[in-house]
Amino acid sequence: MRSTPLAATTVAGALALAGALVPVGTASADDALPTPTERTVTDGRTTFAQVINPAGGAVLSYVPGGSVKLLRVTTDTAVLAFKDMNANGRLDTWEDWRQPTAVRAKALAQELTIPQVAGLMLFSSHERDAAAGLTDAQRKYLGVDHLRNVLNASSNDVRANVTWVNQVQAYAESRAKAGLPYVPVNFSSDPRSTAANDSAYNAAGNDISRWPSNLGLAATFSRKTMLDFASTSSAEYRAMGITTALGPQIDLATEPRWLRVDGTFGENTALASTMAKAYVEGSQNTYDLYGHPTGWGEDSINTMIKHWPGDGPGEGGRESHLNAGKYAVYPGNNWAEHLKPFQVARDAMAVMSSYSIAIAKDGSPLTGNRVGSAYDKVKIDVARGAGYDGVICTDWGVTRGYTDPNSPFGMAWGMEKASVEERHYAVLRAGLDMFGGNNATAPVLAAHAMWQQDFQAGKVPISADARFRQSAERILRMLFAPGLFENPYLDLAKSQATVASKDKLRRGIAAQLDSVVMLKNAHRTIRKSSLASFKDRTVYIPSSIGHGFPSVFSQATKDVVGPTLDVETAKKYFKKVLTDTPVLDAQGRVVDYRQPDLSSVDLVLAAMRGPDNGDNFTGAGMNKDGTFYPLSLQWRPYTAVGPHVRRTSIAGDLRADGTQENRSYYGATSKIGNEYDLTAVLRAAQAVRKVERRTGRHIPVIVSVKAKTSFIPAEFERQADAILVGYSVSDQALIETALGQHEPRGRLPMTSPKDMDAVEAQLEDVGQDMTPYRDSQGNTYAFGYGLGWKGVLGRRR
Numbered sequence: 001m002r003s004t005p006l007a008a009t010t011v012a013g014a015l016a017l018a019g020a021l022v023p024v025g026t027a028s029a030d031d032a033l034p035t036p037t038e039r040t041v042t043d044g045r046t047t048f049a050q051v052i053n054p055a056g057g058a059v060l061s062y063v064p065g066g067s068v069k070l071l072r073v074t075t076d077t078a079v080l081a082f083k084d085m086n087a088n089g090r091l092d093t094w095e096d097w098r099q100p101t102a103v104r105a106k107a108l109a110q111e112l113t114i115p116q117v118a119g120l121m122l123f124s125s126h127e128r129d130a131a132a133g134l135t136d137a138q139r140k141y142l143g144v145d146h147l148r149n150v151l152n153a154s155s156n157d158v159r160a161n162v163t164w165v166n167q168v169q170a171y172a173e174s175r176a177k178a179g180l181p182y183v184p185v186n187f188s189s190d191p192r193s194t195a196a197n198d199s200a201y202n203a204a205g206n207d208i209s210r211w212p213s214n215l216g217l218a219a220t221f222s223r224k225t226m227l228d229f230a231s232t233s234s235a236e237y238r239a240m241g242i243t244t245a246l247g248p249q250i251d252l253a254t255e256p257r258w259l260r261v262d263g264t265f266g267e268n269t270a271l272a273s274t275m276a277k278a279y280v281e282g283s284q285n286t287y288d289l290y291g292h293p294t295g296w297g298e299d300s301i302n303t304m305i306k307h308w309p310g311d312g313p314g315e316g317g318r319e320s321h322l323n324a325g326k327y328a329v330y331p332g333n334n335w336a337e338h339l340k341p342f343q344v345a346r347d348a349m350a351v352m353s354s355y356s357i358a359i360a361k362d363g364s365p366l367t368g369n370r371v372g373s374a375y376d377k378v379k380i381d382v383a384r385g386a387g388y389d390g391v392i393c394t395d396w397g398v399t400r401g402y403t404d405p406n407s408p409f410g411m412a413w414g415m416e417k418a419s420v421e422e423r424h425y426a427v428l429r430a431g432l433d434m435f436g437g438n439n440a441t442a443p444v445l446a447a448h449a450m451w452q453q454d455f456q457a458g459k460v461p462i463s464a465d466a467r468f469r470q471s472a473e474r475i476l477r478m479l480f481a482p483g484l485f486e487n488p489y490l491d492l493a494k495s496q497a498t499v500a501s502k503d504k505l506r507r508g509i510a511a512q513l514d515s516v517v518m519l520k521n522a523h524r525t526i527r528k529s530s531l532a533s534f535k536d537r538t539v540y541i542p543s544s545i546g547h548g549f550p551s552v553f554s555q556a557t558k559d560v561v562g563p564t565l566d567v568e569t570a571k572k573y574f575k576k577v578l579t580d581t582p583v584l585d586a587q588g589r590v591v592d593y594r595q596p597d598l599s600s601v602d603l604v605l606a607a608m609r610g611p612d613n614g615d616n617f618t619g620a621g622m623n624k625d626g627t628f629y630p631l632s633l634q635w636r637p638y639t640a641v642g643p644h645v646r647r648t649s650i651a652g653d654l655r656a657d658g659t660q661e662n663r664s665y666y667g668a669t670s671k672i673g674n675e676y677d678l679t680a681v682l683r684a685a686q687a688v689r690k691v692e693r694r695t696g697r698h699i700p701v702i703v704s705v706k707a708k709t710s711f712i713p714a715e716f717e718r719q720a721d722a723i724l725v726g727y728s729v730s731d732q733a734l735i736e737t738a739l740g741q742h743e744p745r746g747r748l749p750m751t752s753p754k755d756m757d758a759v760e761a762q763l764e765d766v767g768q769d770m771t772p773y774r775d776s777q778g779n780t781y782a783f784g785y786g787l788g789w790k791g792v793l794g795r796r797r
Helices: 008-016 101-111 114-120 136-143 158-174 214-219 223-239 269-283 335-344 377-385 420-430 442-456 464-480 492-498 502-515 675-695 731-738 756-761
Strands: 002-005 037-042 047-052 059-062 069-074 079-084 149-152 186-189 242-245 302-308 327-330 350-353 357-360 391-393 517-521 538-540 543-546 560-563 576-578 581-584 590-594 603-609 701-706 722-726
Touching (some): 059 079, 101 464, 114 442, 114 464, 158 492, 214 223, 214 269, 214 502, 223 269, 223 492, 223 502, 242 464, 269 302, 302 335, 302 391, 377 420, 391 464, 420 442, 442 464, 502 731, 543 590, 675 701, 701 731, 722 731
Parallel strands (some): 149 186, 242 302, 302 350, 327 357, 350 391, 538 576, 701 722
Antiparallel strands (some): 002 069, 037 047, 069 079, 517 722, 581 590
16 A cells, blocks of 8 residues: 655646546556545635545545645555645554544544643533634634634524634644644534524524424424434534534433423433434434435534433422522432433433532432532443443533632532632543533643642542543544544535425424324314315414513513414415504503404414523522522412422532521412413403304314423413414414314323422422323323324324
C-alpha cells in the first residue's frame, strides 16, 4: 500500500470547474484503477471541495489550500483519498476511514494536546442566532478554548443553519497544524420537531417536518411510528449540520405534576423502554429502501439519553432547574424502576445526568450523597458498573450555583459552597466526561491540575492525563461515528431538498393524527364523515386568555389571547367561523370576551391547554419568600387541605442547626395561568344549550385538550359531547380528527386522575398509582385507554 499527497495543482483545477466532477490525482500507473473524483461546492459564504471515493468509500470534504491536505492510497483495487489532518504527510490510524470508530478514537485521544482534550470536554451554551454567522465569541471558544461541541438552539431556517455550520467547520479546520490535530465540530440540538410550539425547547421556524411531542409519540403505542420519527428527524438534523440529539428524554413520568412530562414517554416502564430503544435505534442508523437498518451513515445522529438516573419524581412535581425542585423523592422505594429505560437504551452514544438530589422516604440521601447527580459518584458508578462506556455529560449549568455572584440561576445542588474549579473537579471525580453549558477550558484545566496533585499523593489511581484521555476517547466516538472527520460540510441545495420534504411532512402529519386520543364520544358525535358535509356549516371557536409567569430570564409577562383553535385553519372546512370579541381594559389588555350570536351555530370546537403551572425557569411551586404552593392538574384554584397532602415534606434544605426545611404546601393555593380556558368551554356549552332549548336542535360541543401531562376532566367532561387529547399536535390534526377525517388511534400515556386528592395520594416515584377519572359514559381514563369510532381501542404494539 502506497501513501502519497494528492497534487495541489489538481485541487486548483477542481476549483476552476465549479460543481464538475474531475479525477483527483496526477497521471500515473494508478490510472487504470478507479480513482476519487472531486467537485467544488459553495453556499455563498463558504467554498469547499467534496471528494467522492470509488467503490462506496467515504465522501470527504475540506477547504482547498487550507490546513488539511489530501493523501492518496493505492490498493489492489482502487486509489483512495484520505485527509491528512495533522500535517505529518502520512496516513495515521485515526485518519483512516476504513478503521472502526473505536480504534480511531483511541488513537486520536492519545495524540491530542491536553488543552484540546479540555476543549472536547466542553459542550457550549445555547447558540440562538445561526443567521448571525460565525461570531467573535465563537472564534474565541473554538480557537482559544478548543471547544468542539456546540449546542444549536437557533431556528429551523435551513439556509442560516447551513451557512453558519460551514463557517464554523471551516474555522475549526483552519486551526489545525502540526502538533495540533484537526477536530471538527459536533453540533447538537434539543428537540425541534414538535408540531405545537408550546415547549421551552422546541426551535422556532416551520421548515422542518412536524410531529407530536415525545408524550404524543408514546400515545401512538407504536414502535414503528417511533422508528419513523427517529430516522426522519435524524435526516433533517444532519441536513442542518446537527449530529447529536440532546435526547430522547426517557425519565419515567411517575409524578404527573412534573413540569417536563411532555418530553417523556409517559409513566409506564414497558412503553417508555420500547420507545426509548426505538428512538436510539432509529437515530443511530441509516435505513435502506426496504426499511432495514444498515448501521451508521450520512443520515445518522448520536443520541444523548437523559436524565440519568431519572429526574421524574420531583417532590410535588416541582422542577429541578431551580431551587424549588432540586429534590427528587422516592417514597415508594422505586429507584430501580427508573433505571430500566436507560438500561434498555444503553446503545446510546451518550447519557446526560439529571440535576436533582435523590432523597429516600425517610428524608435521608438515597445514595448517601446530598448532591446533584453530576456530583454523585454512586449514581454514575451504577451506569459504569452496568458496562456503559459511552459519554456521560452533565446537564447544562451544574457548575454554576444560584447563589454565585451575578448568576440568575445555577444547578450546583449540594455544591453551592465549592469554587467553580472545585465543582469541575468533583464532576470528573464522579466519573463524567463533559460539562454542559460551559465555554471555557480554564476551570477544566484547573481540575486537571487538582487531579494530578491527588494522583501524586496517591488519592486517585490514574494520572490526570490518563483520566482526560479516557474521556477524550469516549467523546471522539461521537465525532467519528457520524463521519464528521471525513465530511463535516453541508451542500445547501441538498439540505434544502431534504429538510421538510413532502414525504417527511406527510409522515409527521400522519403521526400527529395517530397520536390523538379520544376520551369521550357520546352519541357518536365524532364519526367517519365527508368534508363536504361541513362546507355549508357554521362553527363557533371560543377565545381565551392565558397569563404568563415571571422567570429567571425576565420578570415581564405576556398574555396569550385569542381563539383556542386556529381560525384560518378552520375556515378551510366551514362556511363560517365565529369567535369572540375581546374586551379591553384601559391599557389595551384583553380582560374578557363577548360571545357572538350563536343562533346559527352547527358545531362548537373548543380547545383548552392543560393547566399551566409555569415552566422550568419560573420556579413553579415556590414563592419569592421561600414558601411553597401546590402544582395542580385542574384549571380552577386548588387549595391543598386534603387528607393526603403532606404537612411535612420528605425533602428540604438542611439548616445550620441541623434541622430540615419544611417544603410542604399544606393550606396553600395553586397558581394556574390559563384558568380562563375552562371558563371559555363552560360558557360555550352553556350558551349553545340555551340555543338548543329555544330551537330544539342539538349543537355538539367537541373539546380538544392540548395536553403536556395529565389533567382532571371532572371540571368540564359532562358539558362536552366529545373530548380529544392532543400532545403538542397541530390544530389541523385536532380539527380533522373532530370532523371524522381520521379515526382516533391514540391511547393515554398518562392516567387522568379522579381529582386532586388522587394526585396527592399517589407516590412521586411510582407510576400508574392514581385513581383514574370515570366519566358520565362509564369509561375510565386510565393509562392505555382510548376510543375509536366504534368504541374502546384494544391493546396494540
